[in-house]
Amino acid sequence: MTREQVEVAVVGGGPVGLMLASELALGGVKVAVYERRKERVAQSRALSVHPRTLEILALRGLEQRFLARGKSLSTGHYAALDTRLDFSVLDTTFPYSLFIPQTLTEALLEERAREVGVALHRGHRVSGLWQDAEGVRLEGEREGGTFQVRARYVVGADGARSVVRSLAGISFPGTDVTTTQMLGDVILAEPPPRPVMSHTSLSGGAMLVPLGDGVHHRIVVVSPGRQHVPLSEPVTLEELAGAVREVVGTDFGMHSPAWLSRFGNETRHASRYREGRVFLVGDAAHIHMPAGGQGLNVGLQDAMNLGWKLAGVMRGLAPTSLLDSYHHERHPVGARLIQNTLSQTALMTHFNPAGMALRDTFCALLTQPHVNRMFAEQISAFDVAYPPPPLTAPEGLKVEPAVSGTRLADQPLRCEGGATRSLYSLLHEGKWLLLRRPASARLELPAPWSGWTTQLTAELSREVPGLDAWSSLLVRPDGHLGYVSH
Ligand SMILES: Cc1cc2nc3c(=O)[nH]c(=O)nc-3n(C[C@H](O)[C@H](O)[C@H](O)COP(=O)(O)OP(=O)(O)OC[C@H]3O[C@@H](n4cnc5c(N)ncnc54)[C@H](O)[C@@H]3O)c2cc1C
Incomplete structure (x- = not known):
């Protein structure tokens, strides 16, 4: 051992x-x-x-x-x-x-x-x-x-x-699983004109996308007659092609599968x-x-x-x-x-x-x-906002209910001296980021914050909705806004 x-x-x-x-x-x-x-x-x-x-x-x-x-x-x-x-x-x-x-x-x-x-x-x-x-x-x-x-x-x-x-x-x-679908990564002799295609009718549903390797397409199909086939039953090319023909009217000349699989809706x-x-x-x-x-x-x-x-x-x-x-x-x-x-x-x-x-x-x-x-x-998970984390904010900073916990989009920051940095580039080290507005009162971070925070004096180039008259922002390492001072 x-x-x-x-x-x-x-x-x-x-x-x-x-x-x-x-x-x-x-x-x-x-x-x-x-x-x-x-x-x-x-x-x-x-x-x-x-x-x-x-x-x-x-x-x-x-x-x-x-x-x-x-x-x-x-x-x-x-x-x-x-x-x-x-x-x-x-x-x-x-x-x-x-x-x-x-x-x-x-x-x-x-x-x-x-x-x-x-x-x-x-x-x-x-x-x-x-x-x-x-x-x-x-x-x-x-x-x-x-x-x-x-x-x-x-x-x-x-x-x-x-x-x-x-x-x-x-x-x-x-x-548990109540319905299953089939998937095939296949080569198409006659691919559809549009790169991404989906089709649903009373005969079933099918989606088709290029796999990204320049060779294969992924086809996902659910057909009423086969949506209760158990996950344990292997998918064959004939079964997949037959189901796609039923739904779309053609099987696009599919051949040479790289992967055939069945998946379900276990939740x-x-x-x-x-x-x-x-x-x-x-x-x-x-x-x-x-x-x-x-x-x-x-x-x-x-x-x-x-x-x-x-x-x-x-x-x-x-x-x-x-x-x-x-x-x-x-x-x-x-x-x-x-x-x-x-x-x-x-x-x-x-x-x-x-x-x-x-x-x-x-x-x-x-x-x-x-x-x-x-x-x-x-x-795309842009609707995710978090409650305030259970940390004591450094003195001078506080939770701002309208914006704390929201995701900050990337944007250029105008630094003192005229240089520009992207907001996200300042989070590459996985630390907090304290952004101080030029001419705002200097805020000293105590330990342990000071050892866990990148600090910069800069101005946002675009407004953040709901955030007014700020003087410092403390941004979480995951890009959500933590604390604000005015
Ligand atoms: C058909 C299909 C299409 C999908 N398409 C998308 C998509 O387009 N976009 C998307 O976001 N998601 C998609 N998903 C979901 C996505 O594939 C999974 O959510 C993702 O793989 C989860 O990643 P994971 O690291 O949590 O788990 P996994 O990828 O399952 O990795 C878990 C790892 O743990 C290992 N492991 C398991 N048990 C042990 C053990 N006892 N000891 C040591 N190692 C162990 C396994 O070998 C495996 O490598 C799709 C899923 C399916 C089935």
Whole structure:
């Protein structure tokens, strides 16, 4: 048996575990990831990375790696409705979805994790967890033996069937699979003229998007006659092509599948995101029908929320009570994710006149600009605002109810001396940012804030809605506004 001691152990080296581990390492934490697979999976479940996720990547200076490898599309979808969501109206540097296969996302996140010093142990399956007042012990199997890890905290990023979640005694209430869909990553001899296509009628629903590798397309199809086929039944190319022909009238000459799969609408939400020294992030905390392309995005945003808090506590910069805010801030976001994917499931799986009428009603509603914006903000996670964190604000700064907790869009800052810096570039180190307006009274940050905060005198170049007459802003490491002084 090998024995190791780390400050934080992350179980699961999928995208969310890798992101969280990188955030911890950036914050100076000794962190190791234990991943049961020896190699990354070749198939990509997720294809779309939404605007807020691109922003959190930009908050750490990582966005260019992703933008260089993906393709942007200024629209998204809600329940594969014909009226698409218009992301171009969003107030962001990234008013689009990035199409990038999950394999690439994971490769880029692994590259980042290694750069910041994360120890990634592949071929390590965790199977035991015990916690006490000082820490957590993990045990598991690796090739040729077993391993044991002692850590101060453990994060379960081990996906839908999370072992960490069950060993920590966290319940996962929800609903079982009642409807299934088929997916195929295939080559099309006769691709449709438009790159993204969706079609729904009484005969079923189909969506088609390019996979981004220049070769394959992804086809997702749900047909009334096959939507109760169990997940355990493998999909064949004939079954997929037949279902697509029934729905669209052609199978686009599909051949040479790289991946065929069936997925369902099992929907569950962890009752708690924290149990003592154990946390849950990503699919370990929430699963749902993959509608609107949100699971990976919300998981990466969970990781962004927990990372700086846990690093701050580990470095003695914040009280342990800050850790409770992870559940308080992210559990409601998970609940809304569950709610919107259930609503989309209802719209996507009822192939009868009532179901079609409901879709038509939604399509008409989405032509209204404010409705479209509301749904675009929901799917892209721009509607997320947090309550004030349980920290004592430094003297002179306070919570400003109208704006504290809201996400700040990136914007150029005009610094003293005439230079310009982007707001997000000042958060690359994962610290708080104190922005002082030129000519405002100087505000001295006491320890531990001073050791955890980048300070700059600069002027915003654009107004922040709801924020007037400020003299200093303290911005959270995840780009949400913390405290304000006037
Ligand atoms: C068809 C489909 C399409 C999707 N499309 C999108 C999309 O477009 N956009 C989007 O945002 N999301 C999408 N998703 C959802 C997305 O794929 C998941 O939400 C995402 O993979 C979750 O990441 P994760 O790191 O939390 O979990 P996972 O990716 O499941 O990673 C968990 C990791 O933990 C490891 N592990 C498990 N148990 C153990 C153990 N005991 N010990 C050690 N390691 C362990 C696993 O091997 C795995 O590597 C889609 C999902 C499906 C099924």
